[in-house]
Amino acid sequence: MSRPGQDFKPLVAPQSERPRSRFFGPAAFESLLRDQASLSTWLCVGALVQGALILLVGRIALLPAAALILYRALDSYAMSVGWKRNTYMDGVLMKKFSAQIPDELGNYGNKPADTDVVVFLIGTRSNHPYGMLAPGFEQSGKYFSSLAQSLEDHAEEFGFLGMTSWLNSADRSSKSEIMQVCYFRNMEGLHAFAHSEDHRQAWDWWNRTVKQNPHLSIWHETYHVPKGHWENIYVNSHLSGITSLTSRFTDKETGQDMWASGVVDASKGLLKTSAGRMSRSKADDHDKYGEDPY
Template identity: 40%
Template sequence: MRFVPLSATSATSRPANTRSFAAFLHNLVRDQFTLGTWLLLGAAAQSLLILLPLRPTYVVVPTFTLLLLQLLDTISVSMGWRRNSYLDGTIGTKVTALLPQPDGSFNARAPDSDSGKVAVLLLGFRTNHPLGILSPGSREIGTHFNGMVKDLETNAATNGFLGSTSYLGNSRTTKSELMTTFYFRSLANVEAFAHGPVHREGWNWWNATVKEHRHLAICHEVYEAPHGAWENVYVNYHATGMGATVHKVQDDEGQEKWVGPLVLAERGPLSTHKGRTHI
């Protein structure tokens, strides 16, 4: 049984990661302070403006003008008078992510297929310090982590790496946990990465300095699921998690290409949980 891919497009080179560094940096900086602190910073800025030799009207009007513009924009989008930019990048249908066959097609696998397994690595970090990401050791951890991700993406053609997605936790109101989910073809690929030179360098740094940085916290979890023991579904969602991975395949002419894993799941066997786990 063949399944319909969301898009027939493919690339001869691995697509660049679509993560927005600007959005990531914005969210990370915003997370360093509580809502109360941000309000106090705004109030302090407003107080400083009052000290300027300006008429009070010139000081307060910009703030209320910007607030009014944001309110009008929200009303316009909610009423359908203006395009909803929040829908940008979303997929307006029901899809699921499958592992493509070596030739790039999406066919049902044999029940005893060993090629349909997936390994997941969760890496978590947070700082328990009032300075947050400016605390001692945080910059070094960020440098090692970025080096690991770059190494994985650069060598994805041979190391079994499929992709990753990062999230901010909600267990506290500020300086939240940063969790990244990595997808691999097998547990063996995860272990090879863990014992590789780039990860080993970060590992050695941590072991040598962990006693000096009691405020730094890291964790990892690793899971491997065989064929038929994992599934996913996305409805009106954006490409994330397993849906944001890319896979190296070889077409009929022997040319290597990279394809995405999303296929339509509105009807047929892929429309149900049972169907998605028994293909």
């Protein structure tokens, strides 16, 4: 735990190689593909395929689908009653935790939100009946992927800390808006990236083709948050959002470059309340509500 006056306690060990941003997660393409059609469309596609197989090989064609459904039902039941490991809990940190940005020596200090942070949201959507198969969408996706890789390759130059990817599930049932949440150390780094050669090429392509592809939407929002004006809290959660970021530091004993997670214990001390996490109270503002479970 972290008491007032003590440095915050990290919960994730530093790594000798920079982890890739969560943007590059393994399920990205599958999620995008599944989002290209509504549930009713996918059900109809499945029905047509199943019907065609029955015509070709008879009722035996039902066996693969029935076996898969049975397996998944039994697998879910086994996890729910504890007969096997719950794989959905893999990577969950069973703690109340917060993210603080460590300094160049990997120290977390004892003052919450003690540095500026820049949050950059960027999104796109295909407003075309063909979704990701629409003209221009593939090329824009390739440019964005190359820019994400450029950020990874030049993270220190641009002050890039990491990025996560999200689908807007509320607006419509398919071809949803895609949003990336990017974190930078400062505005200078973000502007350096915006005027880099890689970004300039993508920018020029968009300006040349925007009139040909009116169905493609892009947007961004930028928030420069001064120190003491941001906070975060996670409980029994995967590392996501700001808690998925890493920062390079120099190991003072070996001189080796290492990458530190910002995840620290928030069960006690200044980080246990919102006001405390923004250095605006001694984190005693919740004491009147009684003991918390952490």
